[in-house]
Amino acid sequence: MSQSRKLGIAVAQMGPVHLADDRKSVVNRLLDMLREAKERRANLVVFPELALTTFFPRYWMSEKEAAERFFETAMPNPTVQPLFDAARQYEIGFYLGYAELTREGQRFNTSILVDSHGEIVRKYRKIHLPGHADHKPDAPFQHLEKKYFGVGDLGFPVTRTMGANIGMCICNDRRWPETWRAMSLQSAEIGVVGYNTPSWNIHWNEPPHLRMHTHLVTLQASAYQNAMWIAAAAKCGSEDGFHMIGGSVIVAPSGEIAAQSSTEEDEVIFVNADLALGDTFREHVFNFAKHRRPEHYRLLVERTGAGEPLP
Numbered sequence: 327m328s329q330s331r332k333l334g335i336a337v338a339q340m341g342p343v344h345l346a347d348d349r350k351s352v353v354n355r356l357l358d359m360l361r362e363a364k365e366r367r368a369n370l371v372v373f374p375e376l377a378l379t380t381f382f383p384r385y386w387m388s389e390k391e392a393a394e395r396f397f398e399t400a401m402p403n404p405t406v407q408p409l410f411d412a413a414r415q416y417e418i419g420f421y422l423g424y425a426e427l428t429r430e431g432q433r434f435n436t437s438i439l440v441d442s443h444g445e446i447v448r449k450y451r452k453i454h455l456p457g458h459a460d461h462k463p464d465a466p467f468q469h470l471e472k473k474y475f476g477v478g479d480l481g482f483p484v485t486r487t488m489g490a491n492i493g494m495c496i497c498n499d500r501r502w503p504e505t506w507r508a509m510s511l512q513s514a515e516i517g518v519v520g521y522n523t524p525s526w527n528i529h530w531n532e533p534p535h536l537r538m539h540t541h542l543v544t545l546q547a548s549a550y551q552n553a554m555w556i557a558a559a560a561k562c563g564s565e566d567g568f569h570m571i572g573g574s575v576i577v578a579p580s581g582e583i584a585a586q587s588s589t590e591e592d593e594v595i596f597v598n599a600d601l602a603l604g605d606t607f608r609e610h611v612f613n614f615a616k617h618r619r620p621e622h623y624r625l626l627v628e629r630t631g632a633g634e635p636l637p
């Protein structure tokens with residue numbers, strides 16, 4: 327194995343954020359976990375998707391009302407500035423998910439990567455938007471990401487910062503192999519992802535245990551098949567009675583789970599990750615240059631939905 331290259335990776339899982347919880351109280355929770363990550367000598371902290379508010383796509387409202395109540399018009403802004411200040415003081419970088427309202431009035435499910443100087447080095451806007459845009463009054467809750475957010479327009483970015491190539495995505499993105507391959511083809515060594523995953527499926531009577539199973543199997547397979555560390559942060563527990571899964575994990579390039587949360591509350595997990603472990607998998611089994619055959623993969627980009635078998 328090549329010379330070890332350690333990076334302290336922390337995942338700051340969040341317990342519920344209720345409708346009544348204001349952003350200031352949420353930021354204080356994030357600050358507490360940033361301090362714990364610092365004590366555990368983390369260099370990077372991953373916070374969840376839509377970390378500043380409750381998972382509001384579960385509620386039917388107008389886009390205007392959603393934007394006023396749950397979206398950020400600037401990042402950083404006075405409410406979250408203490409998080410940026412603390413990160414700079416501790417020399418820790420972080421990933422943060424939030425709802426973005428642009429000056430042009432566009433709405434995205436967004437994440438940022440902030441370096442150890444407290445500077446935003448990259449932004450990502452969620453590409454795979456699950457759920458629906460229509461009102462389903464008979465459903466126990468909604469999943470209106472297709473109503474409240476536009477499809478991301480920033481690709482799958484990989485950024486070299488804090489001595490590592492870091493790719494980021496958001497929640498449902500993790501279920502699509504294209505997401506992780508797009509990062510590993512840009513030599514990503516770590517993939518960071520926040521998620522809010524309801525325990526119940528409003529479309530079919532999916533056994534609840536499958537939510538945790540499909541979440542974990544997706545991340546373990548993706549880490550192995552792309553020779554990268556994956557750090558995934560849940561916002562979980564019961565938000566105003568609506569339950570979301572925990573299962574925050576840090577997965578090694580071997581596909582093995584190196585750390586996993588054991589609660590559905592605010593909880594920090596940590597691994598002093600050796601990025602060199604990915605080198606070994608990139609050198610041998612997943613040596614893309616040596617083994618991939620893109621001339622046979624055209625279907626992957628030519629077709630959106632499944633079609634007829636090729637002749």
Ligand code: ING
Nearest residue numbers: 456497498499501521522523524
């Ligand atoms: N949540 C869920 C997720 O992808 C979901 C939605 C769950 C879709 C299970 C399909 C199957 O984890 C978000 N916010 O994407």
